[in-house]
Amino acid sequence: MIGKLEMLIALAQERHFGRAAESLGLTQPTLSTGIRQLEDQLGVKLVQRGSRFGGLTPEGQRALVWARQIVGDTRRLRDEMRYSREGLSGHLRLAVIPTALTWASRLAHGFALRHPNVDFTIISRTSAEILELLENLEIDAGISYLDNEPLGRVTTELLYRETYSLFCRPDHPLADRDAVDWADLDGIDLCLLTPDMQNRRIINRRFMEEGLSPRAAMVSNSTVVLVNHVMLGGWATILPTGHADFLATGHELRTIPIQQSDAGHAVGLVAAYQEPHTPVLGSLLDAAAELASGQGER
Structure with a gap:
């Protein structure tokens, strides 16, 4: 059956x-x-x-x-029976929004060091796809936004709050700034994530709140494409600060904080609601809480 x-x-x-x-x-x-x-x-x-x-x-x-x-x-x-026989073991499938992939790697790396008998598969998906994959039992957990769009009946664990930076070359007109406002970005050539990405919808809302309508002449669902476009010159993009800092490593690129008045949107681990959680998933939620403890967005 x-x-x-x-x-x-x-x-x-x-x-x-x-x-x-x-x-x-x-x-x-x-x-x-x-x-x-x-x-x-x-x-x-x-x-x-x-x-x-x-x-x-x-x-x-x-x-x-x-x-x-x-x-x-x-x-x-x-999973429960395997835990009683073998301890913490098995395979965890994670789907992650593109801008949180570095956090997924940190979470999986630390977890695997403690629990070497647990393997990971990590894939990149939109926030909407993550919820669909959870519903269809195709993943065990995801990393996505927690407080921007409805999640349904899920268990969550906060990892960080997302702040944003302008990502550009050193010869960009705004590259010498220590910080910029959203209004400063009006009229510059932007390449951004595609509109199906929740990150892009958040950025669009920020601009709308400022009464601005910037045009993104190039869009992609890959931050690697955006960064390469910036490296080629004349373009800038907007990325979460921690992700931008990671992508800038080893390149002559600038990450300039964008000033904002709030703490930023919450991003964290999302799992289908269940009582109790399996030992592996429960341990992963605990690991996420530990990773986030005392840390800001990095």
Whole structure:
């Protein structure tokens, strides 16, 4: 039954029989047979079928909610039993907003030193994708904004508060400033993250509060692209201060703080709400709290 519920979850996520089968390491006929057997066991039609996947039926949608809960509880049970046999071990999957990747690395590095039998996979995703991945049980936790847009029913642990800096070459007109205001950035050539990134939406709101409408003539979902564009000359970008300092290391680039009146948006660890947490996830939340203790945004 558990395996067939995992098939339903994969099919709902991929919305395609072939891709869902591939994600599970199965053949498409095996997946199709498994879904039909699940329908027979439950006595309802779960999937609209035609020449291709047509979506879940209303019963399928309700079954999906239960499937996520049952599969999630089963995985937590396995983690608990493994902990009783082997101590803290397993594999943690983290999805992280691009501007927090350095913090993800610090968290994983410190955790792995203490718990060498726990492996990590870290991927970069938008804040919206992180919530979707958590819901679909595709990750164990994420690092994202905590206080800017709705998160739903999750467990959170603050890591830092985000402040911003202008990132530019030493020959940029603003490069000799010790600090700048948001108004100082009006009219300069900016390259910024794409609008699907929550960081970009926060920056847009900052400009709107100043009554400004700057134009970003080049956008990317990669901070590496933004930094390289700055290095080529004539451009500047806006990045969280800690991330900007990291990317500037070893390059002749300036990070100039942008003055702001508030403490900045909270960024931290996000996990699906559950009581109790598995030993591994509980330890990761504790590690995040310890990492953040007494530290500002770096």
